[in-house]
Amino acid sequence: MKAVDERVDAMRSPSVPSRAAATYDVRRHNVAALLRALLKEGPAPRVDLAERLSMSSGTTTRITAELTRAGLLQELPALTSGDAGRPRVPLDLASARFHAVGIHVGLRRTTVGLVDLRGRPVGDKIRIPHGGELDPATVVGEAAERVAGLVPTTSAQIIGTGFTTVGRVDAASGRIRDHDMLGWTDVDIPALAAGRFPGLLVVDATQRALCRAEMWFGVDPGVRDFVHLYIGNVIGAGIVIDRELxxxxxxxxxxxxxxxxxxxxxxxxxxxxxxxxxxxxxxxAIISRALREGVLTEERSVHDLAERARRGDSLADYLLRDRARAIGEAVAIVHDLLAPDQIIVFGTPLLVPDHITEIRREARRWMRRDFDADQLIKPSTLDDDAPVVAAATCVLERFYADPFALIG
Ligand SMILES: [Zn+2]
Known part of the structure; x- marks a missing residue:
């Protein structure tokens, strides 16, 4: 994302109605570009930022001063250099001063946590078991109560709340259209929340939120098209084309x-x-098979089965490998259809790290043409905190587009 010189762009752009509006748009564009540069490439002195963003030094100074006044940037200790020039002071995101709340409603529990501007979890997650209570108003109410308890534990400003669940979600209205497993139909989350969540409330589908988290904090910025495969109690894919969901x-x-x-x-x-x-x-499906084939004698989770495989239980390992091969077949279909730069696997197939090779091998067998499976099929770099981080990323994405709209 290249920045542009404010005045020049304001005068040249034919698509904006007035110079004032154009200046505002360009300012917002430059602010966003600068914050993203610091997020992706780390701390940098003003002069380096100006060069990297093709921005004039005057514009860079003005924007960094504005962001510093708002508490969004902080100066790091000056870099010492051998010459007699002015010391170079790197600027960094003040990522600890602003947090987003992430709420993920899963099948068995709701998980709540705080996330900083770099997508890092802050403090412990809170897990709220559903305990058989799946009424949407109750689930939202319990989450709101726990968030209210969480906010005073930080001195950071809360910029907003991301709320996600699987199922079909209309992100524009914040309505869950349907969620078969929870039995929810047309649930209006903003109405149920009734202003109890701090800051901007963004509701989205878990699958898309995970994709956003991959885009912002996971995959290499050079990867333009990717598919994010979520495999667990639910299965879904997030599709990103040219960095757009x-x-x-x-x-x-x-x-x-x-x-x-x-x-x-x-x-x-x-x-x-x-x-x-x-x-x-x-x-x-894999637990059902394990019970039927006597690998498990009682209902357990895939985590237990994977633990056995990691400890050398060859039957558990075989079942999970066979499942990985099934996923490989699906990966080949997805690849033949979309030919993305990467297909990222997320979820329980990664519990035994070596099984990604099984997915790659089987995908190669089903593919219509040759490809480098190691480059194409990658395990997600997101960890167990991913659902909360992903939910919060729905807010962080808005923040990086226009921070002043969120921090007031
Ligand atoms: Zn089916």
Missing amino acids: HHGQNEGAGHIAHLPLSRPAQLPCECGRGGCLMSVAGDR
Whole structure:
């Protein structure tokens, strides 16, 4: 993102209605470019920022002064140099002064936490088990209560709250259109929240939020197109084309849970077909198979099964490898359709790190053309905190587009 000189652009741009509006847009553009440069490339002196962003030194000085006054930037100790020139003072994001709240509503629990401007969790996450209570008003109310308890634990300013869940979410209105597993239909989150969440409230689908987190804090900035595959109790894909999230008609893009594969189903699926991705490779499918084949004698989680595989249980390892191969088949279909730069795997298939190679091997077998599987198929770099970080990223993304709109 290159910055532009304020006055020149304001006069040249034919698409803006007035010079005042144009100046505001250019200022916002330059502010965003500068913050993103510091986020992506780390602290830098003003002169380096000006050069990197092709911005005049006057504009750079004005913008950095404004951001410093607002508390968004901080000066680091001056760099010592051998020559007699002025000391170079690196500027950095004051990432600890502003936090976003992340709320993720999962199948079994809601998780709440604070995240700083660099997408790093701050303090401990709070887990709120649903305990069978899935009424949306109760779930939102409990989350609001815990957030209210969390906010006083930090001296940082809370810029907003990101709220995510799986299912189809209309991000513009903040409504959950439907969530089969929670049994929610047309749930208006902003109305239920009734202003109890601090700052700007952004509601989005977990899958897209994870994609945003990958875009901002995960994948290399040079990767323009990628697909983020989420495999767990639910399965979905986030599709990013030229660094833009693809929503699809009726928010329907990326619902690949029932993609038909060449394998037998491990349990009946709601879609009514045999052998879809969910019925072969979802967490419940693999547990169902483990119970049926005697690898597990009682209902346990995929985490337990993976722990056994890591400890050398060859049957547990075989089941999880076979599941990884099923995912590889799905990856090949996704690749043949979209040919993205990367396909990022996230979720329980990563519990045994070595199994990504199984996904790559099987994907290569199903692919229509040769490709470098190591470069194409990557494990996500996001960790267990990802759902909360991803929810908060929905707010951080707005912040980096126009920080003054959020901090007042
Ligand atoms: Zn299905």
